[in-house]
Amino acid sequence: MSAESKVAEASATIEQLLTLDVSDRKTHAEIVEKCRAVISALQDPAAVVVETLASVTTHPSLVALSNLGIFEKLAAANEPLTGAQLAERTGGDQALIVRLLRIAAASGIVTETGPQTFAATGASRMLAIPSFAAGLRLNHRTAELANSLPAYLAQTENRNITSYTNGLFQYHYKTDQGSFEYRASDEAWMTDFNLFMTVPNNTGNSWPETFDARGKIFAGGAVKINADTPLVVDVAGGMGQDLRRLKEYLPLGSFTKGQLILQDQAHVIESVPADMHDDAFTYVPHNFFGPQPAAYRGARVYTLKSVLHDWADEKAVEILRHIADSLTPGYSKLWILDRIVPETGADKALAWLDISMMAIYGALERTQEQWAGLLQKVGLRIVSVQATPDHFGLIEAELETAVLN
Structure with a gap:
């Protein structure tokens, strides 16, 4: 698609956006999707690839911030906090906290309000809730497991995985047990799993x-x-x-x-x-x-x-x-x-x-x-x-x- 065609596509989508009522919650999903379509039309393909490559560092950084209690401290504050303040309140290293928060800010999880200064967002406040923090930790383990996917598929002629007892999980952990049986003795995992299951699955009303x-x-x-x-x-x-x-x-x-x-x-x-x-x-x-x-x-x-x-x-x-x-x-x-x-x-x-x-x-x-x-x-x-x-x-x-x- 030519640059002119991409601009035309984005312009048409923006016109459609202007017809939607942002105050109506029922249209929010459509509005977000059209905003993404505008970005997709205008974003340089190389930037898309780089953004994807960069995403592999986002999740472990968020887990590290959660473990430090950063999201809880930001949520409890009524104003932005500096790296120095967060280091003092968590006992963490200031330079490390700032570096981790930069990627959180670039991902929209926190807001960067000034040099080495950050504020909570709706997303970071959710990560301060124990059940969502539990999901963050669980997903970190899943990410480690998923890293073995290419090697596993190469060994299985790229076949779809459809077995509970003979799949990627068993390959990665070198076990013949299914996930639930393997995790049964892992109290930390079981606690996080049961806690994360209390998170509502749908947005809006119950x-x-x-x-x-x-x-x-x-x-x-x-x-x-x-x-x-x-x-x-x-x-x-x-x-x-x-x-x-x-x-x-x-x-x-x-x-x-x-x-x-x-x-x-x-x-x-x-x-x-x-x-x-x-x-x-x-x-x-x-x-x-x-x-x-x-x-x-x-x-x-x-x-x-x-x-x-x-x-x-x-x-x-x-x-x-x-x-x-x-x-x-x-x-x-x-x-x-x-x-x-x-x-x-x-x-x-x-x-x-x-x-x-x-x-x-x-x-x-x-x-x-x-x-x-x-x-x-x-x-x-x-x-x-x-x-x-x-x-x-x-x-x-x-x-x-x-x-x-």
Whole structure:
């Protein structure tokens, strides 16, 4: 494309931008995408390559800053802080802190307000939150693992990675264990993982409000709720963060004690902190590779949030089959809350997540067609699909036999 054509493309995109309402949150994703399109049209190709090469130093620098407590200090300050002030408050080396903050500023994580002087941004304030800091540390380990990807693919004739027990993770760590088994004795990793899982997956409103969970469960009163079975079973629900969000969105009196079930592995259930414990929940240690206990069969809704993207199809089918066996035809639903990859135009975050899942678990982020194919293998059909602009979605499914009743 000629320079003139690039300028014309950028100019046309800018004109489109001027027609969008920046005060309307619904248009923000489109505005950001068009801004990126303008940059893409005007940026020198060499600059794109250099920026990509430079990005390999960004993440480890952010981890180092997080470990020093820099983001917390900036967030707590009501004004910019100098390198000297940050060194004094953290015990770190001033010259090192300034060098690390330069790359954070160039990446938009902090703001550089003057010589060796920096201020917090919305992004750095998020990294000051323990759950996001945990994700930063986890991703650092993933980056180390991903560095082995080219060598591994060269040895496997560049085949797609689809195995939980025979993939890049096993090659890198020289083990025959899967990721979860290998990490089980790593307390720091497990703590970070469980903490990071408390981070909401979608922007804006909570997912129960975004996807009208109340309307789906009660169908405007058209569905008679069975009081003798659970209302919601949150499978692999972690610390209960999502079941709590759902509970807050349900009408008062719409459930009784014993109808909201939180399931996860025993060590997760046992580690739920007191400030996250909810007396309305029934806490059940459960391995989703085994059958649902009899007491928790026939629920109105089973939820799997950010679970199946950790598993390749073979293992995902095992998980889904046990849930399918627990569904009551014509009554029970399965909600899969996960990313839905668009056929074109996946953003950086989603593409990064897909490669991360491949590297760690031999798994993947799925398109709607892939979700439908996976569900079909266990006799389930998609009832509805909703997705946010950042590709987080709710896939509602039921037994195929339900449509015959």
